[in-house]
Amino acid sequence: MTKRSLPELIDDVVVGLASEEDIARLETLAAENPDIAFAIARARQRFLALDETADELPLPEGFWERLNAKLDDRTEVPNDDTPGNVVDMAAMRGKLRRWRLSALSSIAASVALVAVLGWSTLSRQDVAVIAVLLNDQGEAVALVEAMEDNTTRVTLLEQAEVPSEMVMQVWTKPEDTGPPVSLGLLESGTSRTLTVDGLPTPHLLQLYEITTEPAGGSPTNLPTGPILGKGLAKVPVI
Amino acid sequence: MRLMQIEGSRMLGVATRFMRRADLSEDAVQETFVMIWRRAGQFDPSRGTAKGWIYTILRNRCLTMLRQEQRDIATAPEVIDQSLDDHVLQTAWDRLDTASDLRKCLEALDEGTRHAILSSYVLGLSHGEIAGRMSAPLGSVKSWLRRGLSKLRECMS
Numbered sequence: 001m002t003k004r005s006l007p008e009l010i011d012d013v014v015v016g017l018a019s020e021e022d023i024a025r026l027e028t029l030a031a032e033n034p035d036i037a038f039a040i041a042r043a044r045q046r047f048l049a050l051d052e053t054a055d056e057l058p059l060p061e062g063f064w065e066r067l068n069a070k071l072d073d074r075t076e077v078p079n080d081d082t083p084g085n086v087v088d089m090a091a092m093r094g095k096l097r098r099w100r101l102s103a104l105s106s107i108a109a110s111v112a113l114v115a116v117l118g119w120s121t122l123s124r125q126d127v128a129v130i131a132v133l134l135n136d137q138g139e140a141v142a143l144v145e146a147m148e149d150n151t152t153r154v155t156l157l158e159q160a161e162v163p164s165e166m167v168m169q170v171w172t173k174p175e176d177t178g179p180p181v182s183l184g185l186l187e188s189g190t191s192r193t194l195t196v197d198g199l200p201t202p203h204l205l206q207l208y209e210i211t212t213e214p215a216g217g218s219p220t221n222l223p224t225g226p227i228l229g230k231g232l233a234k235v236p237v238i
Numbered sequence: 239m240r241l242m243q244i245e246g247s248r249m250l251g252v253a254t255r256f257m258r259r260a261d262l263s264e265d266a267v268q269e270t271f272v273m274i275w276r277r278a279g280q281f282d283p284s285r286g287t288a289k290g291w292i293y294t295i296l297r298n299r300c301l302t303m304l305r306q307e308q309r310d311i312a313t314a315p316e317v318i319d320q321s322l323d324d325h326v327l328q329t330a331w332d333r334l335d336t337a338s339d340l341r342k343c344l345e346a347l348d349e350g351t352r353h354a355i356l357s358s359y360v361l362g363l364s365h366g367e368i369a370g371r372m373s374a375p376l377g378s379v380k381s382w383l384r385r386g387l388s389k390l391r392e393c394m395s
Binding site for chain 1: 246247248250251252254255260263264267268271272275286287289290293294297298301302305329330331333334335338339340341355356358359360362364365383384387388390391394
């Protein structure tokens with residue numbers, strides 16, 4: 001093996017010129033030293049524009065179903081390659097699997113993946129509470145993850161049918177006996193992260209709900225429209 | 239869901255540039271999604287973007303599969319359609335945002351070095367394969383790549 005400087009090793013790994021041994025060695029170094037992890041991330045970011053030049057190819061028929069089957073297979077397998085200092089997600093995956101099964105089978109795989117990718121942008125340790133919002137038929141319609149500072153990621157699990165002149169509004173009750181407070185609007189009708197200042201840290205069994213309101217949000221600043229889904233928060237076991 | 243469709247399609251595009259075969263590319267993307275699922279708890283947003291993390295997993299998966307394929311099936315280099323690869327590289331270069339730092343810094347390199355770096359990043363070619371394609375000595379290719387990557391690092395820092 002040629003003697004290389006650390007920046008050279010990082011570039012070789014990122015560009016794809018390194019051996020598997022070198023990749024493993026760098027991963028170990030990165031796990032122990034945040035500066036190295038950061039340098040790798042920076043190097044990756046330098047080249048990411050090239051990945052964006054690839055064609056967008058249609059996914060083959062049955063892609064999500066085949067993936068769903070693979071995910072189900074693996075859910076039961078102990079995560080034996082996870083280092084000891086990493087949060088064990090087995091319990092979470094078990095729950096997600098149940099949500100997945102409760103969803104319509106045709107969208108089942110994508111629901112799971114949206115949830116995973118939603119998660120991947122927030123660190124597990126930072127999530128204070130998680131709530132699964134259910135509709136009046138008991139089906140999961142949204143996943144709410146709230147951080148201590150009330151940054152709240154809302155992942156829709158079904159495409160809601162909202163009339164064009166209406167908007168989805170997300171609410172919570174920071175105090176169980178107090179009024180609901182708006183966390184924000186889902187104007188594009190898609191999942192998003194909301195931020196709001198001045199609320200206390202979310203707590204166990206805090207209520208979250210999504211209602212349909214006139215465009216621009218509730219005129220009274222309290223929920224007025226039909227409830228699309230609601231749920232009580234749980235504290236993740238991590 | 240739409241995000242996943244789009245990102246999944248792009249991931250399949252990246253995998254196809256590496257694997258060249260539709261069945262292997264789909265396998266690579268599926269394995270990547272499984273890994274994302276299993277490793278979601280390991281992602282740390284303070285150490286880079288989710289996109290960077292996902293594409294790294296995908297690229298590593300493709301490279302591992304490529305190397306495995308090469309061990310299992312002794313595909314002669316001449317079997318691979320080189321003109322197709324050249325077309326893929328040219329397309330990647332043409333599509334690379336002209337305003338991006340990466341484009342400007344790659345433009346500052348000589349053509350051979352740029353070609354070597356793109357062959358590695360876009361197609362997943364090894365030092366030896368690049369040397370074969372460019373009909374250049376392995377030692378020269380290694381040194382072009384090392385110097386080229388160092389210049390890129392400097393240019394983009």
